[in-house]
Amino acid sequence: MGRTPAYEADRVVRAAREVFWRAGYEGASVPALEHATGLNRSSIYHAFGSKRGLFDAAVQSYLDDVVRPRLRPLVAPDVVPDAIVTYLSGLRAALGREGEVQATSGCLLVNTSCAPIGDDDAVRRTVADYRAELRAAFGRGVDARFPGRDAAGRAHLADACTSAVVSAFALVRVDPDGARAALDSVLALLATA
């Protein structure tokens, strides 16, 4: 069988995810990834093949461990009317907690979309699917909150939620107040009957 790895793969990927999140793909240096993961580069390259391989694993972990758990109440068989509000106000609060990754660096995938690595086809598909996943979840959240409203109105509201979240992620690094304002605005639309 051979020598036993001295690390836990999940922990390594999570640590790398944090580095990519803050610094971006091109800005995350191999020494920084070594330091964060505690692994020597030879082990990183042995396990993941390349910096890009580690990045892909980090993106998968971001989707599985960060995005989808928070979206779960919005994609469950039964969606509670408050689910969409809970999600958005939870995000609003997270963007205010200084020091946390989300507050300082927004969203790994939105950041990726704005960088040259976003031109890569595989990355492009991943981020586009992520946006669609967000939109679908918000669509169900809005439907659960305003079941009586007409379909077009609900769709526009779900679109507004999607745009608010994406723009909040995109701007939080430079303008946390503006990011929170975007979320507050759609929260107000969701509060009115």
Place this chain on the structure above:
Amino acid sequence: MGRTPAYEADRVVRAAREVFWRAGYEGASVPALEHATGLNRSSIYHAFGSKRGLFDAAVQSYLDDVVRPRLRPLVAPDVVPDAIVTYLSGLRAALGREGEVQATSGCLLVNTSCAPIGDDDAVRRTVADYRAELRAAFGRGVDARFPGRDAAGRAHLADACTSAVVSAFALVRVDPDGARAALDSVLALLATA
């Protein structure tokens, strides 16, 4: 007085702006800037002091030559009711023209916000002010379109326009259809009386 520069400063800055727009600050290499501007690095450093100095000039040019001319109808003393619709549908069309910088790379300032350079204080202020400028312009555009509507409703609509534009910029690189959908959604809200 000394030797006459062999270049036109404006042309140099505009060429550099394009490189930063596509590649981002950290991704724009000095050789790439030399090639785009036609200047040797010694001339670049003589004129702008550093890569960052050239970037700052490029950002200023982006605001003066790209952003503000398009926003002008929305900040004029008299704002036409169609101004906001004209702006958004113009942006929608621009995001669809393949090959153009806007379609492939979104917005220089949004991209900057999502990158590590966004942590710089001066950059932070610049992008935050840009967002505020956008929001103010859209506010006037919405006011001109729906003068009879209540203030809160107009504010939420202006917020939705701001978020739609920012998110369209943030996503156009990976998801042009999603970006256009965000704009279409607010355009629909602006079409209804």
Place this chain on the structure above:
DNA sequence: TATGTTGTGAACCGACCGTTTCAGAACCAC
């Protein structure tokens, strides 16, 4: 034409980039 100033090209700087190599350590099966 002589002088002082400014712009330009080429060569070079140390630092860092992502990646590879390789010897040896740690484990399994026999």
Place this chain on the structure above:
DNA sequence: GTGGTTCTGAAACGGTCGGTTCACAACATA
């Protein structure tokens, strides 16, 4: 134990990074 396989640390790879240096070209002035 022995052999085969896998993981790990250190060192080194060529290439590129942003930035500097310097000799010289090109101009304004006197």
